[in-house]
Amino acid sequence: MPRFDDRTVLVTGGTGGQGSSHVRAFHAEGANVVIGGLDAERGAALADELGARARFTRLDVTDESSWCAAVQAAESVFGALHVLVNNAGVQNPPALIEDTDQATWSRILDVNLTGTFLGMKVAAPALRRAAGGAVVNIASTMALGGTAHYAPYVAGKWAVRGLTRTAALELGRDRIRVNTIHPGVIATPFIHEPAAGAVSAIADFYSPEPFAVPRLGEPIDVSRLLLFLASSEASFITGSEYVIDGGLLLGPALQAETA
Template identity: 35%
Template sequence: MSRVLITAGASGVGRAMAEAFDREGWQVWIADVDGVALNAAPTAWRKTELDVTDEAAVSALFSEVSASWGGLDALCANAGIAGPTAAIEEIKLQDWQACVAVNLEGAFLAAKYAAPMMKAAGTGAIVVTSSTAGQYGYPYRAPYAAAKWAVIGLTKTLAMELGPFGVRANVICPGAVEGPRMEGVLAREAAAKGMTRDQVYEGYASGTALGRFVEGRDVADMAVFLCSEKTRLVSGQVIAVDGFTVNPDPTV
């Protein structure tokens, strides 16, 4: 049975990923900073409360995975936070650093400790969650966009570095995903732009060819696909699951 570890796997997109892998018969291990959400997850899943920016904690988690499972077939480095929504001159350095730490450094640390297990096995798949904000500029979202661009460079480098060992690495770029985190973004953007929440929502939706938001299951299905044998020669790719963004911010 294949084994997957998903960071930020207790809610949102990460929870949808865990459910999708579970349906496909994978062993699932989720790590999340939210202990309450972890406790609400299925008892069949392994669970670890984790701050992805804490290297000692990340190292300990992967040591536990190795001891319990004997290896790891797939890593979904999914942890991320929205960060501040503000004009560049209003963003505090500590808010910038916190956003970059979770979105970029969290992915780096997960990959750093997953790589040795996968290299030793001569196989493995890493999927990093970026965003369409990692493909376009997003006004008022400078820290988030910068971090999401950076994880694409990280993942392409992983694909090159780990490819000779049989390990693949790919990026998923979700568009606007329905759920609580996006609702917070909508509220903050509405305040920053002097608009209503519904106006910002419609702006995001109308900026896609399909005219709608993404659901967690859409991203989850892509993650399972990228970790399957069906994509055994797919690596270093950036795949948007966004309804095709044709205008990243039509509200500007």
């Protein structure tokens, strides 16, 4: 029996590289999927591809009323909401703190942090009505250290860690588990294409060759972990953080010289 039969999952940023992978993975495991995002054309196309158990809903994660409409859509179409995946995120163009304008700072935090906060705020009552469920917040390995030139993104993702732990404490007695995934460098347009206003992409600064698993991650690598954390198999796990980075944070894997 698929792990998510008769379960409904809302994925934000559901038309992007990681988001669409998550949507497909949940759907393949039997879930009803609500694809939240701003790109109506891509969202409708993905829903059409998947069929009857998929719906696209326009979702601006910075707007509480948009969240209310998305959660209402999930409940009205599929009867309940069981899993929220806060996946939507944006990256700032690289700049020193002193060269980062306040509008950029505010926009990155609005999407990456406030969007996650609003998602949990609005979805919590729906998850409670469903007699429990799971929230998984997609953060970043940048939430585990400093990264020069990416202050808004780093600050937002660090804050998501604390927000996740707080939500786990508040919601645990309602059988709602809240966990965080910290992806490393995952091969998506988010990594390979420059952020708006930037010249270089994040991938330009990384070579996976020195690291323990010498390749970029693939979206499905994250999706597989996400499926576990959202499933009943992880029923005793909440407030936890999972790094999926191929060993990037471990440091270089030095190769011993051979004679």
